[in-house]
Amino acid sequence: MKNILVIADTAEREQLALIKALSMAKTTVASIHVVIFCHENLNIVTRQEDITESGMQEMIINRTKQWWESYLHSQQITIPIAYEVVWEKHISQWVLDHCQKTHYDLIVKTGHRSESLFYTPTDWRLFRKSSVPIYCVALEQKDVDNVVLVALDLMAISDAKQQLNHRLLEAAFQLSLQTNCDLHCCYATEAPILLSDIDLINPLSSSSFITAQQTTGEQQVATLARDTARKQAVALTKDYDIDDDHIHIQEGVPWRVLTSLGNDLKVRCFVLGTMGRTGIAGKLIGNTAEKVIHHTKKDLLVISPS
Numbered sequence: 001m002k003n004i005l006v007i008a009d010t011a012e013r014e015q016l017a018l019i020k021a022l023s024m025a026k027t028t029v030a031s032i033h034v035v036i037f038c039h040e041n042l043n044i045v046t047r048q049e050d051i052t053e054s055g056m057q058e059m060i061i062n063r064t065k066q067w068w069e070s071y072l073h074s075q076q077i078t079i080p081i082a083y084e085v086v087w088e089k090h091i092s093q094w095v096l097d098h099c100q101k102t103h104y105d106l107i108v109k110t111g112h113r114s115e116s117l118f119y120t121p122t123d124w125r126l127f128r129k130s131s132v133p134i135y136c137v138a139l140e141q142k143d144v145d146n147v148v149l150v151a152l153d154l155m156a157i158s159d160a161k162q163q164l165n166h167r168l169l170e171a172a173f174q175l176s177l178q179t180n181c182d183l184h185c186c187y188a189t190e191a192p193i194l195l196s197d198i199d200l201i202n203p204l205s206s207s208s209f210i211t212a213q214q215t216t217g218e219q220q221v222a223t224l225a226r227d228t229a230r231k232q233a234v235a236l237t238k239d240y241d242i243d244d245d246h247i248h249i250q251e252g253v254p255w256r257v258l259t260s261l262g263n264d265l266k267v268r269c270f271v272l273g274t275m276g277r278t279g280i281a282g283k284l285i286g287n288t289a290e291k292v293i294h295h296t297k298k299d300l301l302v303i304s305p306s
Helices: 016-028 044-048 052-075 093-099 120-130 160-180 193-197 210-240 253-263 279-284 288-295
Strands: 003-007 031-038 081-087 106-110 134-137 147-151 182-189 247-251 271-274 299-303
Touching: 003 016, 003 093, 016 081, 016 106, 016 134, 016 160, 031 052, 031 093, 031 120, 031 134, 052 081, 093 160, 106 120, 120 134, 120 288, 147 160, 160 271, 160 299, 182 210, 182 253, 193 279, 210 247, 247 253, 253 271, 253 288, 271 288, 288 299
Parallel strands: 003 031, 003 106, 031 081, 106 134, 147 182, 147 271, 182 247, 271 299
Antiparallel strands: 134 299
């Protein structure tokens, strides 16, 4: 890892994203570039004051720069840091455009969990569209241990998902080394999806789970599927020296399984992939990474297939 882009926290708040990036840079010798966003609605102010909107904007930018330089000086940071103050309301789009022009190996920002049906926060937009891995720092981590948990799709068939598995595992392995954490991996899926993915049942059939005989048969199939998933996990992780008891195969809604297992293991950071679901499906269904960041106070590293 050579270049880290940090999205600074709001001025006057603890700079969690920068602190995390600095700890990473110590072990990877990466360069850090910080972008400090500021934006205000100046219509009301400029109407009341004898000053132009551009003049007020320049004043705010200069004040932000002064605060940032004062902050860096007070922290006695020895690692060189490049930074810029940007007047921008649409943070995610600016970051996506910037990353198209400049190469980064990682984006670090503080995670936020405010969302509704008609509002998609910056984190979600970046998860869905960024080709650069994103590390979201939890606002307040409690009851954590030195554990990194990576979620893998052990039934993946498509080349894209298989390649994503390898990217996730490699990223999680490197992160565990850099942070001196134990590496665990997890595979979770809902029963109908688990069975239909290996073409053993028809999830659209209304009678698939009705009779006791069928229930017993499906339990056997589910057991077989779990065994198959474990064998896949062992094969996939053989070069990473992961203990067998660090491989977790569980049935259930993926984000629920992950958050529950994360609490049990006292996970410090989740490593998850995203296929970038967008549009109506993205708003109504969401992605596993988005649900995990909403329901758990843990760090989260999100990686896309590309």
